[in-house]
Each structure stands twice: as structure tokens, then as C-alpha cells.
Amino acid sequence: MPKFSISSINKLNTCHPDLQRIFNDVIKIRDCTVICGARTQEEQQKAFAGGFSKIDGINKKSMHQISDERPLSLAVDVLPYPIKWDDKKGHEDFARAVKVTAEQLGIDIVWGGDWKSFSDRPHWELKV
Numbered sequence: 001m002p003k004f005s006i007s008s009i010n011k012l013n014t015c016h017p018d019l020q021r022i023f024n025d026v027i028k029i030r031d032c033t034v035i036c037g038a039r040t041q042e043e044q045q046k047a048f049a050g051g052f053s054k055i056d057g058i059n060k061k062s063m064h065q066i067s068d069e070r071p072l073s074l075a076v077d078v079l080p081y082p083i084k085w086d087d088k089k090g091h092e093d094f095a096r097a098v099k100v101t102a103e104q105l106g107i108d109i110v111w112g113g114d115w116k117s118f119s120d121r122p123h124w125e126l127k128v
């Protein structure tokens with residue numbers, strides 16, 4: 001049975017308990033890596049400056065972004081392991097497994113890979 005690395009666990013622990021529940025189940029059936037959990041405002045600004053995010057963290061806040069009012073991330077970036085950034089088919093296959101797991105747990109989740117304007121396949125966020 002696959003298991004998360006310490007790094008993945010630490011990142012997942014910065015996320016909302018519902019995201020933790022989903023991916024703690026997913027890991028039992030699919031090996032995967034947590035790339036990003038919570039971001040501070042400063043980290044979001046860096047991600048924006050580096051072109052990794054379309055959200056600047058000030059005018060618009062990311063679902064990854066934490067603050068005093070929101071101490072846990074409502075989004076998490078996860079890819080199947082080993083990570084292949086361009087493996088669209090592999091990502092879609094993994095996404096199906098995540099969606100089934102979320103549905104079984106009764107948790108509404110949105111996949112960035114379903115977005116039309118800016119497809120973000122590692123990205124998952126809770127429906128709020």
C-alpha cells in the first residue's frame with residue numbers, strides 16, 4: 001500500500017480536514033505526492049511573481065492562502081507519483097480516483113483540471 005512521504009504529510013496537514021480525509025484515502029489506492037498546501041500571503045506573492053499562480057495574493061486571495069481568519073488551506077496541489085508534469089492522461093486517470101473517493105466521503109471538491117480558462121491539473125479545492 002502506498003504511503004505519503006513526510007514532506008507530503010506536512011503539506012497535507014496545512015489543509016482543511018476534508019482535504020486531508022480525501023487524500024488520506026486516495027493514498028491507499030494511488031501513490032501520489034502533495035506539491036503544495038497552505039501558502040502565506042508572502043508565499044502567494046512569490047508564486048505570482050514566479051508565474052506559478054495567476055493570483056497576486058493581495059487584490060485576490062488564493063484558496064491556498066492562509067490568514068488569521070482562515071488558518072487552513074482550502075486547496076491542495078497533488079500529482080500521481082512519480083511526478084510527470086505533462087502526463088495529461090495520467091492526471092485525468094488520477095483525478096477520476098480522487099473524485100470517486102471524495103464522493104464516497106460526501107465531500108464536494110473541484111478539480112483545477114476541469115477549468116476551461118486555465119487548466120490546473122494538480123489543483124484541488126473545496127467547494128465553498
Ligand SMILES: [Zn+2]
Pocket residue numbers: 036064075076077122123124
Ligand atoms: Zn493549487
